[in-house]
Structures are given as C-alpha cells and as structure tokens.
Amino acid sequence: MAETRFIKAVNQALSDAMEADATVFLIGEDIGAAGGSFKATRNLLERFGPDRVRDTPISEAAITGMAVGAALTGMRPVVEIMFMDFTTLSMDMLVNQAAKARSMFGGQGSVPMVLRTPHGGGLNAGPQHSQCLEAWFAHVPGLKVVCPSNPADAYGLLRAAIDDPDPVIVVENKALYAMKGDLPEVPEDRERIEIGKGRIVRPGRDATVVAYGAAVAMAESAAATLAQEGIEVEVIDLRSIQPWDEALVLESLSRTHNLVIAHEAVEAFGVGAEIAARMADIGFDELDGPILRVGAPFAPSPFGKTLEDAYRPDAERIVAALRRTLA
Amino acid sequence: MKLEELARLYRQMLVIRRAEERLQKLFADGLVPGFLHLSIGQEAVPVGVSQTLTDRDTVSSNHRGHGHTLAKGVDLNGFFAEILGKATGLCKGRGGSMHVADLGKGMLGANGIVGAGLPITTGSALAHRMQGQGHVAVVYFGDGALAEGVLHECLNIAALWNLPILFVCENNGWSEFSPTERQLATSLDKLARAFGIKYTAVDGNVVADVATASARLVKAMRKTPAPAVLECSTTRVRGHFEGDRQDYRDPAEITALSERDPIRQCAAAMVHAGATPEMLDEIANAVEAEIEAAAQAALDAPLPRSEDILADVYTSVKV
Numbered sequence: 001m002a003e004t005r006f007i008k009a010v011n012q013a014l015s016d017a018m019e020a021d022a023t024v025f026l027i028g029e030d031i032g033a034a035g036g037s038f039k040a041t042r043n044l045l046e047r048f049g050p051d052r053v054r055d056t057p058i059s060e061a062a063i064t065g066m067a068v069g070a071a072l073t074g075m076r077p078v079v080e081i082m083f084m085d086f087t088t089l090s091m092d093m094l095v096n097q098a099a100k101a102r103s104m105f106g107g108q109g110s111v112p113m114v115l116r117t118p119h120g121g122g123l124n125a126g127p128q129h130s131q132c133l134e135a136w137f138a139h140v141p142g143l144k145v146v147c148p149s150n151p152a153d154a155y156g157l158l159r160a161a162i163d164d165p166d167p168v169i170v171v172e173n174k175a176l177y178a179m180k181g182d183l184p185e186v187p188e189d190r191e192r193i194e195i196g197k198g199r200i201v202r203p204g205r206d207a208t209v210v211a212y213g214a215a216v217a218m219a220e221s222a223a224a225t226l227a228q229e230g231i232e233v234e235v236i237d238l239r240s241i242q243p244w245d246e247a248l249v250l251e252s253l254s255r256t257h258n259l260v261i262a263h264e265a266v267e268a269f270g271v272g273a274e275i276a277a278r279m280a281d282i283g284f285d286e287l288d289g290p291i292l293r294v295g296a297p298f299a300p301s302p303f304g305k306t307l308e309d310a311y312r313p314d315a316e317r318i319v320a321a322l323r324r325t326l327a
Numbered sequence: 328m329k330l331e332e333l334a335r336l337y338r339q340m341l342v343i344r345r346a347e348e349r350l351q352k353l354f355a356d357g358l359v360p361g362f363l364h365l366s367i368g369q370e371a372v373p374v375g376v377s378q379t380l381t382d383r384d385t386v387s388s389n390h391r392g393h394g395h396t397l398a399k400g401v402d403l404n405g406f407f408a409e410i411l412g413k414a415t416g417l418c419k420g421r422g423g424s425m426h427v428a429d430l431g432k433g434m435l436g437a438n439g440i441v442g443a444g445l446p447i448t449t450g451s452a453l454a455h456r457m458q459g460q461g462h463v464a465v466v467y468f469g470d471g472a473l474a475e476g477v478l479h480e481c482l483n484i485a486a487l488w489n490l491p492i493l494f495v496c497e498n499n500g501w502s503e504f505s506p507t508e509r510q511l512a513t514s515l516d517k518l519a520r521a522f523g524i525k526y527t528a529v530d531g532n533v534v535a536d537v538a539t540a541s542a543r544l545v546k547a548m549r550k551t552p553a554p555a556v557l558e559c560s561t562t563r564v565r566g567h568f569e570g571d572r573q574d575y576r577d578p579a580e581i582t583a584l585s586e587r588d589p590i591r592q593c594a595a596a597m598v599h600a601g602a603t604p605e606m607l608d609e610i611a612n613a614v615e616a617e618i619e620a621a622a623q624a625a626l627d628a629p630l631p632r633s634e635d636i637l638a639d640v641y642t643s644v645k646v
Contacts, residue, residue, distance in 0.1 A: 106419030
C-alpha cells in the first residue's frame, strides 16, 4: 500500500483506465499542459498525448454534448467540468440528451460517458464556485451519480464509472483533494467499487448516520464524540447517490432504529430528503425517533469566512441531530 | 445528372413526401400521438446529402427530422410504427416523431431541443477523427438554430480541431413562428467565414445540386478532416407543427412555394433527361404501395406494454 492523496488517486484512475482501454479519452478546460484546475490530469498529456487529453475552449455545453456524441460513436469520454457550478451550462446535454438517449431510442445503445466535477465549499470560493448540486442529477432518470469520501473510493468509483455503459456524474469534494489514504501500488490490486453499493465505515447499535463525500468524515467524528458517552453510532458511507443502497440503509435502521442523514448540500429538497422519505415509508416500523437531516441552510454558499464556516455542516451539527433523534 | 440517378433521388424524395402526407392524414384522424413537424418542401436536402454517406457515417437531426431519417436508410416500417407510438417502432414507441433514431444506420436521433444535435454531432465527428477510418458526421439544423449559443461553440471547436463534420443548414426562412430575418443580426456565411470554415450555398430544392455539393465536400473531408458548412435554401410548406394555421404567413407566399417544389423540379429534370410519364407513374405507384403497407402495418401493430415503463432507463438494470 502506498499513501496517496485523493487528487492523485483520481489521476491514477484516469491513467489506469486510459492504459486499459484505447477508447477512453479526457476532454475539458485546461486539463492538458496545465494538468487541470485541481491537477487531476497532471502529466497525462505527456503520457497519452493531445489526442486523448483534449484541452478545450471554454464551452461547457459543447464539450458535454461532444462527449454524448463521441460516446454514441464508440468512444468512452471522460469530461472534466472545472467546478460543479459550471454544469449549469451543460444541463441540456446531460438532462435532455445523455440521460435520455438509451430510453428514448428504445435501448438501441447507451451513452458510456463520465463527467467529473468538484463540489463543495471551504475555499471561500463564493456562491458560484462552491455549490453541491448532486441532487439535481440524482433526480434525472438515466443518470448515475457517485461521490467518493476518500482516495481509495475516488479511484474505485471513477474506474467503475468509466466502465459503466451509462452516463455517470462523479462528484468530488474539493476540500478532500489533499486528503491522504491508502491505494495499492500494484495496478492489479487497485479495485473498482460497485456503483449502487454503500459501506458501513463504523458499526454501531444506537443510531445510523448516512453520509457521502466530505460529510462522511464529519459523521465519523460525530460518532467518536458520542462514543465517549457510550452512544454507539453506525456510519454509512453512501458512496453512490443514484442508485443508492436502500437495502443497506434499511438493514442498518432495523438494528439502530434512529436515522440521521448528513450532506454538505443544501438540506431542503436534497438527497437527504429522498432517503428520509423512503425510510419513513419502508422503514416506518423500525423508527424510534424522527429522521433528521443535516445540510446547509437554504441560502447561496457565502463568500466571507465567518459566513462560510457557519454555512457548512460539521460534526457538531451531526451530534446535535443525533441527540435530538435519540432524545 | 443521368436519368437513372435522377430517378433514384426522385424515388427517395417521393418516399419522404408520401410518408409525411400519410402521417398528416393520420394526424388529422387523431392516430398520431403528440406533435408532428412536417418537412414537406424540404426533401431534396437530406436526399441529396445522404447519397454520399454510408451506414458508418453519422447524422443527427432536429424536430423536423423525418426526411433526414428516411434518407439515411432506416426501415420504413419501424419509422411509421415509431411515429404512431407502437411497440414495433424503431425506438419501441418511446421516442416518437421528435426522437426517431437508428444507431445501426448511423442515425443518432432527431431532437426536440433546437440546436442540440450540433454538439452531439461535433462529438461524433471527433470520434470519427480519433478512429481514423475516414467516416464523417453530418448535422442537420434550421436557420432558427443559428441563434443558439452552441452553434458558435461547435463551429469554433470543429474549426480548431479540424473535425470531419458537415454542418447542413436548411434555411427555410422561418424560426418556428417567426421570420428569421427578425431573429438574426448576421448570416451563416459570415459566421462560417469568421471561424475560417469552408462555406457553400446551394438551392436546397434542387436535389442534384445538393447531391453534387455534398459529395464534393464529404469527399474532401474524408481525405483531410476539416469542417464545412452547406447552406441549403429551402421551403417549409406546412406550419411549424401540424395544427399550426400559419396565420402569421402571407397566403400568397405559401402558394408561391409550389414553384420551387423539389419533387416537381426533379420530375421536370427527369423528363428533360428522357423520362416517360409511364416511368414517373411507375415510381409513384410503387412508392404509394410501399407507404400504404408501412402505414397499415403500423396501425395494426401493438402498443407498448405499460409494464415495460422502466426498461432501458439504464443498461445494467434488469426489469
């Protein structure tokens, strides 16, 4: 095992996928010589050449749509959109084209494309460079959405997304890019992670916290805090948002009987709302307390440090939610 | 052009015309669900362009896409069944008129969003260029799409990367319900020139001219990948969609369109090249029978089963 940063794991996944399959190519703004805004594609231009590491003009709609067309013509494009906020410019191509092609063409083919994009705050990047918009995409039939919480998952989910025959949005929390974790040194040992499966990262008997991306570490920290009082919290890393591991969450709830869902995205109408609604339905008889959500308040992501700090969810808020549901 | 070749083009145009006239009637009888945008008067463009294309070349289309689809050689029965929303349709009745596709024939789909075919086709051209087999991509769009932002993005990238894409603009003067002259501050020739893309204009209602121009442009881009723009001036006879009474058009303008009718002009060229009335009748009768058989088969075909609602949303999800 080698200690690897999250961003390097992304880079390794792209590199291994390109090595394994000649139809895989990268397309995005400043991904070539510059190596990408967050350096996810560092050195890949030198290694694979400008044909497969395509630096594009600032044309998000066109490059996303081009990925759809290239995918329908036998290629496996991986698009980088520099900030998730900019996917607003790609929406027609993702929502009306990529998501629907297979279904509306009667299953004739599929759109094996990946769109990688960073979300999340903590960089004082302000309202147009910090948003977590994954719920939008999870709401669109035909798209898949994953969000890794650590370097090994960043590798494994991205490899699985590139292999997947359908369009997958890979959301990377930019605050995690510097995070270190283990990744096997031998390429054959680096594993893909099945899309749609979550993982119990900390077992517990008293309550379940479901989280994804950067919120997983917050949930683990909250669990550690409550463990000092003898409260054992189970933490589930969702890994995949669409499809999500409903069975795993229900199984956990059936043991702990209390549920909190945490994410950095705005709480209202978010991923947590969907999970809460499903569990209130199929898990109704298991519940000993209200299902609570922890997310950002209903406001644009603010710029100033004090404001942003207050805006982003943290372990304390998850602890407070757990205490409330357990009360 | 030789008579034999003219006759082939004539027949293909007539298939599109009669298919759409049949659909027009079925629509009036309430047998076509949803919206129907007819391309009557514009048949020469796709027929002319398609002569130079193979199944490996890709095309994408727009909401007025029946001609583009049929000219690419898709199955007539599957086409009719799709537009009638039947299970035997090319897309199993899930797409309809605005989403007919046949990936096996290189037909990447009609499209309900104006201009959306542009980036998809540009990406397909990129794939062709990377695969290096000499295949090309063709995008059909109307003059209404000239005001869409993605056109400018795509012209720019296609020029920068020398992509083998033919931008075919069917300029019928109408952006849905409004005259394009009130919608656009520039013109396609100026746009093409601005991006350094080769621009050719033809009378889009003279099928031989369209065929000759596109054959020349496609041949060149197969050899040396580079984009080209082909602007075809053409005529939209029907409304934006069926049911549109076209109150916004001068009735005299619509009447005058028959002078430019592409099928009538092709028939005249055939007679000039030696065709007999019997020969024209023979083609017309054969086409009529073919259309009637396809329409009848579609009418008789079963509707999709409601339990298949989740099928094909994802590749990997079994239902």
